[in-house]
Amino acid sequence: MTIGFHEQKEKSLLRLSFYTAGFFVLLAFGFAFVTHSDAILFDGVYSLIAFFMALITLKVANLVQMPDDDRFHFGYTAIEPTLNLFKSLIIIATCLYAVVGSVSALFSGGNAAQYNLAMIYGVFATVGCFAISFYMTHRSKSLRSDLVSVDAHTWFVDGVLSASILLGFVIAFSLESLGFAQFAPYVDPVLLIVLGLSMLPIPLKIMLESLNEVIHKAPPESVTKVIEKRLKQSLDAVPYEHVEVRISKSGRDIYLLVHIIVDKSFGKVTVAELDAIRKHSETTMREWNPSILMDILFICDPKLAD
Known part of the structure; x- marks a missing residue:
């Protein structure tokens, strides 16, 4: 395989991530508006971040392939861990913001949603995110690309988020069906608190690995x-x-x-x-x-x- 093939394959995967993220942004915001679900809104915000990060990643993928020049004597590869560090910090901030907002909503009576429609979104988003993550992981095995690897991790996190949201909607719908409708509004904020905290280890790991590269720390x-x-x-x-x-x-x-x-x-x-x-x-x-x-x-x- 030639180097050019690897570059083309990397950019193809990153473009797929970019366009898919854009689709999920529109889908999530549309369902959040119809169902009044803060969990879906959070999923949409996460997808929006992934969309803009994918756009920046495409630009960086072009830069890191360039040879060294008068401005960057050691090439542009240092931009790669810097971007991954920035992406991880954005995801961490988003998770913490969701947790704080959910705690506030929990003490103010929770948040009711249209759980039947929300479950449709949950199924579609879960299958879609995991499919993209596994596809990128499988196709990128022969690539030396942290950009693709981090993007695949980002989609996996989004898949876990969507699957957890789906589970929460099923629980809330069951509570309403069994006559415990008064507890259903608390499912949405509790779910977001659990999701926000449980998702933190993945971006924290990416942040530490990227920071080690930025400061030129020796590998393990x-x-x-x-x-x-x-x-x-x-x-x-x-x-x-x-x-x-x-x-x-x-x-x-x-x-x-x-x-x-x-x-x-x-x-x-x-x-x-x-x-x-x-x-x-x-x-x-x-x-x-x-x-x-x-x-x-x-x-x-x-x-x-x-």
Whole structure:
């Protein structure tokens, strides 16, 4: 598969997310107006956020494919985790706003809704959101795209939200049918409180992962150990005392700054021979993981690797 194919596939999935989010915004707001349900309104606001985020994501997908230039010496990939960080913060703020509003509604007598119509929305939205999430996840397995991955997670969260809303509507409709109509108005705000709080772990996880990339924190030790092992295997023909590796992940790129502390048997070599070692190591590493970018320095003094 060529790089161009991957770019085209990524943008195709992001466009699908964008247009589908726009459709669900109209659908949710329409049903919220007819049924008077705050839960559906919240789902519509979430879809509206997803719609605008998908639009921005499409723009960012074009930027991160561009090479480095005079303004961005290390390319545009750092925009990717920055956007994902922003998206997670927006989702967190939306969840907290819904919880606060629902607590207020709960103490003011709840919120009555047209539960029969609301259940129709719940079924359609649940099936649609999960279908988009699973489709994007399946189609993006061969892509190195955090943008698509986060979008798939966003749709999964929306699917959980819609499924929970559907369950709440079924409960409220059952209460009305069984003669407990006085309790039905409390289902909507209670449901939103539960949803808002239960959804928080997913955007919080995305926020922390994206923040680590923005501040160039090293990946987890389980990841760095595998990278270091592969790197040393690619340098098996080089006599060295120690290899010091600094690793950072920014969007779809993993950057390695490698200091090779050579031993005395290394001897004198030409610049061309050093270049050949670099090329062999980088080619080997990129065959294993195409997202890796490397700079290799050969030194004698260990202090220069600090």
